[in-house]
Amino acid sequence: MIKIIDELISNDIMMYILYFCYIKGKDKTVKLSDIRQEVQKISEAIASVLNMDVIISDNEFKKIGDTKKHFDEEVKIIKDTYVIGKVVKSGKPVVISGMEESENCIVCDEKGKCKLKAMICNPIKYNNQAIGAIGLIAISEEYKKILLENQVNLIEFLDRMGDLIVSKLMEKEASNKLEVIKNQLLSIMDSIDEGVIAADENGYIVYTNSVINDALGLTPEESMKKRIYDVLPQSYVKKLVKENKQFSNIEISINKNNNDLHALISGKTVQLGAKSAGSILTFRKMDDVYKVINEMSLSNVTTSFDDIIGNSEEIVKVKEKAKMVANSNSTILILGESGTGKELFARAIHESSNRKNKPFIAFNCAAIPENLIESELFGYEEGAFTGAVRGGKPGKFQLAQGGTIFLDEIGDMPLHLQTKLLRVLQEKSIEKIGGHKSIPIDTRVIAATNKELDKMAEAGEFREDLYYRLNVIPINIPPLRERKGDIKIILEYLLKVYNKKLNKNIKGFSSNVESVLLNNKWKGNVRELENVVEYSVNMETTSYITMNSIPQKILDTEGVAARHVSIVPIQEMEEKLIKQALMVYGDSVTGKAMAAEALNISMATLYRKIKEYNL
Numbered sequence: 001m002i003k004i005i006d007e008l009i010s011n012d013i014m015m016y017i018l019y020f021c022y023i024k025g026k027d028k029t030v031k032l033s034d035i036r037q038e039v040q041k042i043s044e045a046i047a048s049v050l051n052m053d054v055i056i057s058d059n060e061f062k063k064i065g066d067t068k069k070h071f072d073e074e075v076k077i078i079k080d081t082y083v084i085g086k087v088v089k090s091g092k093p094v095v096i097s098g099m100e101e102s103e104n105c106i107v108c109d110e111k112g113k114c115k116l117k118a119m120i121c122n123p124i125k126y127n128n129q130a131i132g133a134i135g136l137i138a139i140s141e142e143y144k145k146i147l148l149e150n151q152v153n154l155i156e157f158l159d160r161m162g163d164l165i166v167s168k169l170m171e172k173e174a175s176n177k178l179e180v181i182k183n184q185l186l187s188i189m190d191s192i193d194e195g196v197i198a199a200d201e202n203g204y205i206v207y208t209n210s211v212i213n214d215a216l217g218l219t220p221e222e223s224m225k226k227r228i229y230d231v232l233p234q235s236y237v238k239k240l241v242k243e244n245k246q247f248s249n250i251e252i253s254i255n256k257n258n259n260d261l262h263a264l265i266s267g268k269t270v271q272l273g274a275k276s277a278g279s280i281l282t283f284r285k286m287d288d289v290y291k292v293i294n295e296m297s298l299s300n301v302t303t304s305f306d307d308i309i310g311n312s313e314e315i316v317k318v319k320e321k322a323k324m325v326a327n328s329n330s331t332i333l334i335l336g337e338s339g340t341g342k343e344l345f346a347r348a349i350h351e352s353s354n355r356k357n358k359p360f361i362a363f364n365c366a367a368i369p370e371n372l373i374e375s376e377l378f379g380y381e382e383g384a385f386t387g388a389v390r391g392g393k394p395g396k397f398q399l400a401q402g403g404t405i406f407l408d409e410i411g412d413m414p415l416h417l418q419t420k421l422l423r424v425l426q427e428k429s430i431e432k433i434g435g436h437k438s439i440p441i442d443t444r445v446i447a448a449t450n451k452e453l454d455k456m457a458e459a460g461e462f463r464e465d466l467y468y469r470l471n472v473i474p475i476n477i478p479p480l481r482e483r484k485g486d487i488k489i490i491l492e493y494l495l496k497v498y499n500k501k502l503n504k505n506i507k508g509f510s511s512n513v514e515s516v517l518l519n520n521k522w523k524g525n526v527r528e529l530e531n532v533v534e535y536s537v538n539m540e541t542t543s544y545i546t547m548n549s550i551p552q553k554i555l556d557t558e559g560v561a562a563r564h565v566s567i568v569p570i571q572e573m574e575e576k577l578i579k580q581a582l583m584v585y586g587d588s589v590t591g592k593a594m595a596a597e598a599l600n601i602s603m604a605t606l607y608r609k610i611k612e613y614n615l
């Protein structure tokens, strides 16, 4: 079970990882205009260090930053034909030393009014692309001189300032991505079926999703003031916070509004380098866990009363009785020889009851070693005995919660466990091995046996009180030999089943095979009949099941029976056998050839006999 749970949890985690990979790949591009404030601050810093004015444009020729230290004109438009625009386009620095003569100024609309004496314009580069440009402006002869004399150093300085702007841009990009991831993570957490609590390194809760809030009856505001082990006081949880001891799939029980809530919890630490930065606890209600386990581990083949083949009066009556009691919660005791279909009936009863959407768990009391029956049925707590699985284990009664448990071969239940079973049936609750709490159980019990339980009870081999507790609704399934009318229809049904399974197309049973099968004792009932059909369909090479493909064991029994058969004249037997052979192989020329071969006579003899017996 733990393996299945591990798989489930790791599947969820896989989903998160895939999701993160997906959102990580979706970069949202950040523009200079998104960090306008930072760019403006950098413009002002450059201006105050150099005592010159600064203008910064993005690659859409929009002004992102400017200073008005000496140059008090409002720059409203930047064009690609302006020097700053040209630098953005070319990605190369430009130095203007005299406004009028410069080729960069000739096309400028502002040329006549321009007060600039000199300018250095340098691109801001990100991934080798110009995403904007910084312009350093001198409006006096004094600063023109400084600017032109130091142009190499200033270009270098503006490069560094460009890098600073790019680093702010990258910071913004990273924080945007984190914001998206955070929001998506919160949405995921609120849409999963698992409860999640995140705590900081001191154990204080920083996040709870709606599942855990509902389960523990908390509001997010209330939980934020608490430590994780205040809401889940289990020792594992404390050790997770204090000692960074991780754990997985521990079954816990919490008392909520006087009801015990059973859940499975796992705890993991959040690492930041070598240090723990907090912990994450996941939580699943046991009912949900059982549901998934049952869905995964049980076959989804359902059995209805229509799957119980037979139209004899005997079986029809049993089916009617079983249908009548299907919806009751009373215990049923199914009695019948081995292979009569007791489990089939139990499944059909469950399937037509209002418990049909809950689990049906079959447990064979004779197939499990005596010392394991108790822990298998009732489960155990962690540390109940040497070798007990960490976190304990639920029993079949708990796994079948809300559904039906089928206790097959109940006659083989050890006496000391009969006492415990009786208590469970009376009190409708179980106590796990090593546990002190009683867990309420809503599981319908259907028991079955091929033993004479009443006689065992009389002889003191089975607890009488348990016998009466189980025998509330007895259902007796008659053996196959007492409902011979069903054999033919079951044979036809099984032939169809095995034709399909074995990919064959056998049309029927030859008449002598049919009479052998109809008269067999069928000590193993329908199970034995099924085995014979499976064997014969495997062995048969013609289109009818012939005596050659019947298991020897059946023929041996038939041989015994044959001694009681009345003796008939040889000719009569010969005529009957030839008739049967022609029926099996047909009376075409090929059919006759096959019949002759099967009868081990020549074709000429076969034709002669056909004429002789007028067939």
Ligand SMILES: Nc1ncnc2c1ncn2[C@@H]1O[C@H](COP(=O)(O)OP(=O)(O)OP(=O)(O)O)[C@@H](O)[C@H]1O
Residues within 6 Å of the ligand: 307, 308, 309, 310, 336, 337, 338, 339, 340, 341, 342, 343, 344, 345, 408, 449, 450, 490, 526, 527, 530
């Ligand atoms: N009436 C029936 N129609 C079709 N199949 C049947 C019928 N009765 C029994 N079978 C088949 O026979 C086999 C044995 O049935 P089942 O296990 O229900 O018998 P059982 O009485 O519970 O046996 P046991 O006492 O040995 O546990 C199964 O494969 C079942 O599908």
